[in-house]
Amino acid sequence: MKGTIFVELIKMAEEAFGEDAVDDMLDRANLENGGAFTAVGNYPCSELVKIVEAASAQSGLSGDVLQRKFGHWMLAHFVVHYPEFFADKKNAFAMLEAIDGEIHVEVRKLYPDAELPKFETERVTADHLDMTYSSPRPLVDFCHGMIEACVDQFDEKADISRCPVHADPNSTTFQIKRPS
Ligand code: HEM
Incomplete structure (x- = not known):
């Protein structure tokens, strides 16, 4: 998937939880690249799913609600x-x-x-x-x-x-x- 999608998901999480909380969340998400996404890159959708799961654990909101x-x-x-x-x-x-x-x-x-x-x-x-x-x-x-x-x-x-x-x-x- 396009890097823009990842960059925007992380921006949304930062706005909701704050930058420090998102850094911790990305550390815990076990991402292949440690959470360093660029808008021009391409990354597997499975990595997006890992970020949504980590955001769900952080917020208590379900993955479905977060995706929406x-x-x-x-x-x-x-x-x-x-x-x-x-x-x-x-x-x-x-x-x-x-x-x-x-x-x-x-x-x-x-x-x-x-x-x-x-x-x-x-x-x-x-x-x-x-x-x-x-x-x-x-x-x-x-x-x-x-x-x-x-x-x-x-x-x-x-x-x-x-x-x-x-x-x-x-x-x-x-x-x-x-x-x-
Ligand atoms: C209501 C309007 C739209 C809907 C419902 C929609 C739906 C989607 C969905 C669900 C995906 C995720 C990929 C997948 O499900 O397999 C996607 C990807 C994408 N869409 Fe749309 N889209 C809409 C409008 C747009 C518009 C206006 C653009 C602007 C150019 C756009 C550009 C993209 C791009 C760049 C991707 C990512 C492709 C990738 O990651 O490789 N979409 N769209």
Whole structure:
């Protein structure tokens, strides 16, 4: 995974727990590189999982909750650093529908080694979007947080529920329903 993701996760932890606590936490996380991540590096997702587990032990919050919070943090980061992807979308559904066929396609051009998930979307009704996420990485809750933050970003409200894909713990269908 891209180093930016690690750098942002550590920034979020530092803001929540303070720099000294995060240094201790990274020491205890048994990381291959001792916690020295750079934005231009590439690191295994298993290292990200170790940091989330260490942050969970530190805070008492579950890994799922932390991943979700991190999804909000990361979406806010993308809004600031890639505003052009958001500017031409008229609402959250349009944004979510553009990730697989447009946004992550551009990300892949910029970073050919990016590890990106797959999305399939279906408009069930005008106010109900189904979005099936699949990835070899255990990041369903991170994705959930990004979708929630995307809805917030467009100043909208939506109820987001999940319907797991059997036999694949890293995949899920998000059912995103706007109040009609
Ligand atoms: C609501 C909108 C978005 C959602 C739900 C979303 C979802 C995700 C998820 C879940 C991942 C983690 C990889 C995985 O699950 O296998 C990911 C990775 C990534 N996404 Fe998106 N994304 C969104 C928008 C964006 C935007 C606007 C950008 C900006 C360019 C972006 C750039 C990236 C990058 C750089 C990675 C990391 C790839 C790597 O580490 O190798 N995404 N995205």
